[in-house]
Amino acid sequence: MNLDQAHATLSSSSLPAAVAGLQQVPQLVPADPSAAGGKALPPSKMKKPSVDKDSEEYRQRRERNNLAVKKSRMRSKQKAMDTQQRVNELKEENERLEAKIKLLSKELSVLKDLFLEHAHNLADNVQPPAAVDGASPVPNGGPANGQ
Amino acid sequence: MNLDQAHATLSSSSLPAAVAGLQQVPQLVPADPSAAGGKALPPSKMKKPSVDKDSEEYRQRRERNNLAVKKSRMRSKQKAMDTQQRVNELKEENERLEAKIKLLSKELSVLKDLFLEHAHNLADNVQPPAAVDGASPVPNGGPANGQ
DNA sequence: TTTAATTGCGCAATCG
DNA sequence: GCGATTGCGCAATTAA
Numbered sequence: 001m002n003l004d005q006a007h008a009t010l011s012s013s014s015l016p017a018a019v020a021g022l023q024q025v026p027q028l029v030p031a032d033p034s035a036a037g038g039k040a041l042p043p044s045k046m047k048k049p050s051v052d053k054d055s056e057e058y059r060q061r062r063e064r065n066n067l068a069v070k071k072s073r074m075r076s077k078q079k080a081m082d083t084q085q086r087v088n089e090l091k092e093e094n095e096r097l098e099a100k101i102k103l104l105s106k107e108l109s110v111l112k113d114l115f116l117e118h119a120h121n122l123a124d125n126v127q128p129p130a131a132v133d134g135a136s137p138v139p140n141g142g143p144a145n146g147q
Numbered sequence: 148m149n150l151d152q153a154h155a156t157l158s159s160s161s162l163p164a165a166v167a168g169l170q171q172v173p174q175l176v177p178a179d180p181s182a183a184g185g186k187a188l189p190p191s192k193m194k195k196p197s198v199d200k201d202s203e204e205y206r207q208r209r210e211r212n213n214l215a216v217k218k219s220r221m222r223s224k225q226k227a228m229d230t231q232q233r234v235n236e237l238k239e240e241n242e243r244l245e246a247k248i249k250l251l252s253k254e255l256s257v258l259k260d261l262f263l264e265h266a267h268n269l270a271d272n273v274q275p276p277a278a279v280d281g282a283s284p285v286p287n288g289g290p291a292n293g294q
Numbered sequence: 295t296t297t298a299a300t301t302g303c304g305c306a307a308t309c310g
Numbered sequence: 311g312c313g314a315t316t317g318c319g320c321a322a323t324t325a326a
Contacts, residue, residue: 064298066319072299083230090237097244104251111258118265213304215313
Protein backbone atom coordinates (compact mmCIF):
# COMPACT_ATOMS: atom_id res chain seq x y z
CA MET A 1 0.00 0.00 0.00
CA ASN A 2 1.64 3.01 -1.11
CA LEU A 3 1.01 6.08 -2.93
CA ASP A 4 2.83 9.11 -3.63
CA GLN A 5 2.20 12.47 -2.49
CA ALA A 6 4.15 15.53 -2.14
CA HIS A 7 4.27 17.74 0.75
CA ALA A 8 5.47 21.16 1.29
CA THR A 9 4.34 24.58 1.88
CA LEU A 10 3.21 27.14 -0.49
CA SER A 11 2.43 30.69 0.07
CA SER A 12 -1.22 31.45 0.28
CA SER A 13 -4.49 30.32 -1.08
CA SER A 14 -3.56 31.37 -4.53
CA LEU A 15 -3.36 28.49 -6.86
CA PRO A 16 -0.71 28.81 -9.50
CA ALA A 17 -3.28 27.83 -12.03
CA ALA A 18 -0.63 27.00 -14.50
CA VAL A 19 -1.68 23.47 -15.03
CA ALA A 20 -5.07 22.79 -16.37
CA GLY A 21 -6.10 19.29 -17.12
CA LEU A 22 -3.02 17.28 -16.67
CA GLN A 23 -2.15 14.63 -14.27
CA GLN A 24 1.03 15.05 -12.54
CA VAL A 25 2.31 14.02 -9.26
CA PRO A 26 3.16 16.80 -6.98
CA GLN A 27 6.79 17.33 -6.63
CA LEU A 28 9.10 18.99 -4.36
CA VAL A 29 11.83 20.70 -6.13
CA PRO A 30 14.81 22.41 -4.71
CA ALA A 31 14.34 26.08 -4.91
CA ASP A 32 15.73 27.32 -8.06
CA PRO A 33 18.15 30.12 -7.49
CA SER A 34 16.77 31.94 -10.44
CA ALA A 35 13.25 31.44 -9.32
CA ALA A 36 13.66 33.26 -6.12
CA GLY A 37 11.03 35.84 -6.58
CA GLY A 38 8.39 33.44 -7.73
CA LYS A 39 8.33 32.44 -11.29
CA ALA A 40 5.98 30.93 -13.72
CA LEU A 41 7.06 27.52 -14.60
CA PRO A 42 6.71 26.15 -18.09
CA PRO A 43 3.43 24.31 -18.37
CA SER A 44 4.83 21.75 -20.65
CA LYS A 45 7.80 20.92 -18.63
CA MET A 46 8.22 20.52 -15.00
CA LYS A 47 11.29 20.38 -12.98
CA LYS A 48 12.23 16.86 -12.27
CA PRO A 49 12.70 16.18 -8.64
CA SER A 50 16.18 15.71 -7.46
CA VAL A 51 14.67 12.94 -5.49
CA ASP A 52 13.28 10.41 -7.80
CA LYS A 53 10.20 8.97 -6.28
CA ASP A 54 10.24 6.05 -8.56
CA SER A 55 13.50 4.95 -7.11
CA GLU A 56 13.37 1.62 -5.47
CA GLU A 57 15.49 2.90 -2.69
CA TYR A 58 13.21 5.85 -2.16
CA ARG A 59 10.19 3.63 -1.81
CA GLN A 60 12.01 1.48 0.65
CA ARG A 61 12.94 4.43 2.75
CA ARG A 62 9.40 5.71 2.66
CA GLU A 63 7.99 2.39 3.67
CA ARG A 64 10.39 2.06 6.53
CA ASN A 65 9.58 5.50 7.74
CA ASN A 66 5.88 4.88 7.50
CA LEU A 67 6.38 1.87 9.63
CA ALA A 68 8.43 3.77 12.14
CA VAL A 69 5.82 6.48 12.28
CA LYS A 70 3.11 4.01 12.92
CA LYS A 71 5.11 2.41 15.69
CA SER A 72 5.94 5.70 17.28
CA ARG A 73 2.34 6.81 17.23
CA MET A 74 1.20 3.57 18.71
CA ARG A 75 3.62 3.99 21.54
CA SER A 76 2.57 7.53 22.07
CA LYS A 77 -1.05 6.55 22.25
CA GLN A 78 -0.28 3.71 24.59
CA LYS A 79 1.65 6.01 26.84
CA ALA A 80 -1.26 8.38 27.00
CA MET A 81 -3.55 5.58 28.00
CA ASP A 82 -1.10 4.42 30.62
CA THR A 83 -0.95 7.88 32.05
CA GLN A 84 -4.69 8.01 32.27
CA GLN A 85 -4.66 4.63 33.96
CA ARG A 86 -2.08 5.93 36.39
CA VAL A 87 -4.40 8.76 37.29
CA ASN A 88 -7.14 6.33 38.11
CA GLU A 89 -4.88 4.20 40.23
CA LEU A 90 -3.58 7.17 42.12
CA LYS A 91 -7.08 8.36 42.75
CA GLU A 92 -8.01 5.02 44.23
CA GLU A 93 -4.88 4.92 46.33
CA ASN A 94 -5.72 8.36 47.54
CA GLU A 95 -9.13 7.37 48.70
CA ARG A 96 -7.66 4.40 50.47
CA LEU A 97 -5.22 6.61 52.30
CA GLU A 98 -7.87 9.10 53.21
CA ALA A 99 -9.94 6.34 54.70
CA LYS A 100 -7.03 5.09 56.70
CA ILE A 101 -6.36 8.55 58.02
CA LYS A 102 -9.91 8.86 59.07
CA LEU A 103 -9.73 5.58 60.91
CA LEU A 104 -6.49 6.39 62.66
CA SER A 105 -7.80 9.76 63.65
CA LYS A 106 -10.79 8.19 65.20
CA GLU A 107 -8.74 5.66 67.12
CA LEU A 108 -6.51 8.38 68.35
CA SER A 109 -9.42 10.41 69.45
CA VAL A 110 -10.82 7.52 71.43
CA LEU A 111 -7.56 6.86 73.16
CA LYS A 112 -7.14 10.47 74.07
CA ASP A 113 -10.57 10.55 75.55
CA LEU A 114 -9.74 7.52 77.62
CA PHE A 115 -6.69 9.28 78.86
CA LEU A 116 -8.62 12.28 79.87
CA GLU A 117 -11.16 10.24 81.65
CA HIS A 118 -8.52 8.37 83.47
CA ALA A 119 -6.80 11.55 84.42
CA HIS A 120 -9.98 12.69 85.98
CA ASN A 121 -10.32 9.45 87.84
CA LEU A 122 -6.87 9.96 89.18
CA ALA A 123 -7.71 13.41 90.25
CA ASP A 124 -10.77 12.20 92.01
CA ASN A 125 -9.85 8.91 93.62
CA VAL A 126 -6.37 7.72 93.33
CA GLN A 127 -3.13 8.12 95.16
CA PRO A 128 0.39 7.63 93.89
CA PRO A 129 1.31 4.02 93.17
CA ALA A 130 4.26 3.96 95.60
CA ALA A 131 2.11 3.80 98.72
CA VAL A 132 0.75 0.33 99.31
CA ASP A 133 0.08 0.02 103.01
CA GLY A 134 -2.43 2.23 104.67
CA ALA A 135 -5.02 4.23 102.97
CA SER A 136 -3.87 7.77 102.63
CA PRO A 137 -6.77 10.00 101.99
CA VAL A 138 -4.67 12.63 100.48
CA PRO A 139 -6.64 15.06 98.46
CA ASN A 140 -5.05 15.22 95.15
CA GLY A 141 -3.58 18.49 94.05
CA GLY A 142 -4.76 18.98 90.52
CA PRO A 143 -5.26 16.93 87.45
CA ALA A 144 -2.42 16.83 84.99
CA ASN A 145 -3.76 17.30 81.62
CA GLY A 146 -2.03 17.14 78.32
CA GLN A 147 -3.58 17.64 74.89
CA MET B 148 -10.26 1.19 4.14
CA ASN B 149 -9.04 3.73 1.80
CA LEU B 150 -6.69 2.92 -0.91
CA ASP B 151 -6.24 6.09 -2.68
CA GLN B 152 -4.92 9.21 -1.43
CA ALA B 153 -3.30 11.72 -3.54
CA HIS B 154 -2.69 15.09 -2.30
CA ALA B 155 -1.23 17.98 -3.96
CA THR B 156 -0.30 19.44 -0.71
CA LEU B 157 -0.28 23.06 -0.47
CA SER B 158 -0.66 25.02 2.60
CA SER B 159 -1.61 28.43 3.53
CA SER B 160 0.20 29.47 6.59
CA SER B 161 2.72 28.57 9.19
CA LEU B 162 5.54 26.95 7.47
CA PRO B 163 8.08 24.88 9.36
CA ALA B 164 10.54 27.61 8.85
CA ALA B 165 13.53 25.54 8.07
CA VAL B 166 12.24 24.40 4.77
CA ALA B 167 15.42 24.67 2.89
CA GLY B 168 14.38 26.42 -0.21
CA LEU B 169 11.73 24.04 -1.20
CA GLN B 170 9.17 24.90 -3.67
CA GLN B 171 6.11 23.04 -4.42
CA VAL B 172 4.95 22.23 -7.81
CA PRO B 173 1.31 21.76 -7.39
CA GLN B 174 -0.96 19.46 -9.12
CA LEU B 175 -3.74 17.13 -8.85
CA VAL B 176 -4.56 13.58 -9.72
CA PRO B 177 -4.65 10.57 -7.56
CA ALA B 178 -1.51 8.68 -7.14
CA ASP B 179 -0.58 5.68 -9.07
CA PRO B 180 -1.78 2.68 -7.19
CA SER B 181 0.41 0.38 -9.16
CA ALA B 182 2.66 -0.22 -6.25
CA ALA B 183 -0.30 -0.88 -4.04
CA GLY B 184 -1.07 -4.09 -5.70
CA GLY B 185 -3.54 -2.44 -7.97
CA LYS B 186 -3.36 -2.42 -11.70
CA ALA B 187 -0.49 -0.92 -13.46
CA LEU B 188 -1.67 1.96 -15.47
CA PRO B 189 -0.22 3.55 -18.51
CA PRO B 190 1.56 6.77 -17.88
CA SER B 191 -0.48 8.39 -20.52
CA LYS B 192 -3.80 7.80 -19.01
CA MET B 193 -5.11 8.09 -15.57
CA LYS B 194 -8.39 8.04 -13.89
CA LYS B 195 -9.79 11.40 -13.10
CA PRO B 196 -10.69 12.29 -9.62
CA SER B 197 -14.32 13.03 -9.16
CA VAL B 198 -13.32 15.95 -7.07
CA ASP B 199 -11.75 18.81 -8.81
CA LYS B 200 -9.08 20.17 -6.68
CA ASP B 201 -8.99 23.42 -8.44
CA SER B 202 -12.42 24.21 -7.20
CA GLU B 203 -12.56 27.23 -5.07
CA GLU B 204 -14.98 25.51 -2.79
CA TYR B 205 -12.71 22.53 -2.44
CA ARG B 206 -9.84 24.65 -1.33
CA GLN B 207 -12.01 26.38 1.17
CA ARG B 208 -13.14 23.13 2.62
CA ARG B 209 -9.63 21.88 2.80
CA GLU B 210 -8.39 24.95 4.50
CA ARG B 211 -11.15 24.83 7.05
CA ASN B 212 -10.46 21.20 7.76
CA ASN B 213 -6.78 21.84 8.12
CA LEU B 214 -7.63 24.43 10.68
CA ALA B 215 -9.93 22.11 12.53
CA VAL B 216 -7.30 19.41 12.53
CA LYS B 217 -4.78 21.73 13.96
CA LYS B 218 -7.15 22.80 16.67
CA SER B 219 -8.12 19.28 17.52
CA ARG B 220 -4.54 18.19 17.78
CA MET B 221 -3.70 21.09 19.97
CA ARG B 222 -6.48 20.16 22.32
CA SER B 223 -5.42 16.57 22.34
CA LYS B 224 -1.91 17.53 23.23
CA GLN B 225 -3.07 19.87 25.92
CA LYS B 226 -5.25 17.21 27.42
CA ALA B 227 -2.33 14.83 27.54
CA MET B 228 -0.25 17.38 29.34
CA ASP B 229 -3.05 18.04 31.78
CA THR B 230 -3.32 14.37 32.52
CA GLN B 231 0.38 14.18 33.18
CA GLN B 232 0.09 17.15 35.45
CA ARG B 233 -2.74 15.45 37.27
CA VAL B 234 -0.51 12.46 37.88
CA ASN B 235 2.08 14.65 39.44
CA GLU B 236 -0.42 16.35 41.67
CA LEU B 237 -1.88 13.07 42.81
CA LYS B 238 1.57 11.75 43.55
CA GLU B 239 2.30 14.70 45.75
CA GLU B 240 -1.02 14.40 47.50
CA ASN B 241 -0.26 10.76 48.07
CA GLU B 242 3.01 11.48 49.74
CA ARG B 243 1.35 14.02 51.91
CA LEU B 244 -1.23 11.50 53.01
CA GLU B 245 1.37 8.82 53.61
CA ALA B 246 3.27 11.19 55.83
CA LYS B 247 0.18 12.00 57.77
CA ILE B 248 -0.56 8.34 58.24
CA LYS B 249 2.91 7.77 59.49
CA LEU B 250 2.52 10.54 61.99
CA LEU B 251 -0.83 9.37 63.23
CA SER B 252 0.43 5.85 63.54
CA LYS B 253 3.28 7.00 65.64
CA GLU B 254 1.08 9.00 67.92
CA LEU B 255 -1.21 6.08 68.29
CA SER B 256 1.65 3.82 69.09
CA VAL B 257 2.88 6.11 71.80
CA LEU B 258 -0.50 6.35 73.41
CA LYS B 259 -0.92 2.62 73.33
CA ASP B 260 2.41 2.12 74.96
CA LEU B 261 1.41 4.49 77.66
CA PHE B 262 -1.67 2.48 78.20
CA LEU B 263 0.26 -0.71 78.44
CA GLU B 264 2.70 0.71 80.87
CA HIS B 265 -0.07 1.99 83.00
CA ALA B 266 -1.82 -1.32 82.88
CA HIS B 267 1.31 -2.94 84.16
CA ASN B 268 1.55 -0.46 86.93
CA LEU B 269 -1.93 -1.27 87.86
CA ALA B 270 -1.22 -4.95 87.84
CA ASP B 271 1.87 -4.54 89.93
CA ASN B 272 0.92 -1.99 92.51
CA VAL B 273 -2.57 -0.85 92.52
CA GLN B 274 -5.84 -2.15 93.70
CA PRO B 275 -9.21 -1.07 92.59
CA PRO B 276 -10.20 2.20 94.20
CA ALA B 277 -13.37 0.80 95.76
CA ALA B 278 -11.75 -2.07 97.65
CA VAL B 279 -9.78 -0.97 100.60
CA ASP B 280 -9.47 -4.09 102.76
CA GLY B 281 -7.80 -7.09 101.13
CA ALA B 282 -5.01 -6.83 98.63
CA SER B 283 -5.75 -8.69 95.44
CA PRO B 284 -2.55 -9.49 93.64
CA VAL B 285 -4.20 -10.34 90.43
CA PRO B 286 -1.72 -11.01 87.65
CA ASN B 287 -2.66 -9.11 84.65
CA GLY B 288 -4.23 -11.20 81.94
CA GLY B 289 -2.62 -9.79 78.88
CA PRO B 290 -2.20 -6.61 77.03
CA ALA B 291 -5.02 -5.78 74.72
CA ASN B 292 -3.56 -4.87 71.43
CA GLY B 293 -5.29 -3.82 68.32
CA GLN B 294 -3.79 -2.80 64.96
C1' DT C 295 27.01 8.63 7.32
C1' DT C 296 23.10 5.68 7.79
C1' DT C 297 18.94 4.51 10.08
C1' DA C 298 15.26 4.73 13.44
C1' DA C 299 12.27 7.85 16.05
C1' DT C 300 9.72 12.07 16.51
C1' DT C 301 7.17 15.84 14.99
C1' DG C 302 4.36 19.02 12.11
C1' DC C 303 1.30 19.04 8.53
C1' DG C 304 -2.11 18.10 4.84
C1' DC C 305 -5.61 14.87 2.84
C1' DA C 306 -9.64 12.08 3.12
C1' DA C 307 -12.94 9.29 5.52
C1' DT C 308 -15.89 9.26 9.24
C1' DC C 309 -18.27 10.75 13.21
C1' DG C 310 -21.54 13.63 15.82
C1' DG D 311 -23.82 20.76 5.60
C1' DC D 312 -20.15 21.34 9.14
C1' DG D 313 -16.67 21.16 12.58
C1' DA D 314 -14.17 17.43 15.20
C1' DT D 315 -11.64 13.09 15.04
C1' DT D 316 -8.79 9.79 13.29
C1' DG D 317 -5.73 6.97 10.26
C1' DC D 318 -2.26 7.61 7.10
C1' DG D 319 1.60 9.17 4.25
C1' DC D 320 5.32 12.68 3.34
C1' DA D 321 9.22 15.27 4.70
C1' DA D 322 12.13 17.77 8.04
C1' DT D 323 14.49 17.15 12.22
C1' DT D 324 16.41 14.88 16.04
C1' DA D 325 18.59 10.89 18.21
C1' DA D 326 21.24 6.75 18.19
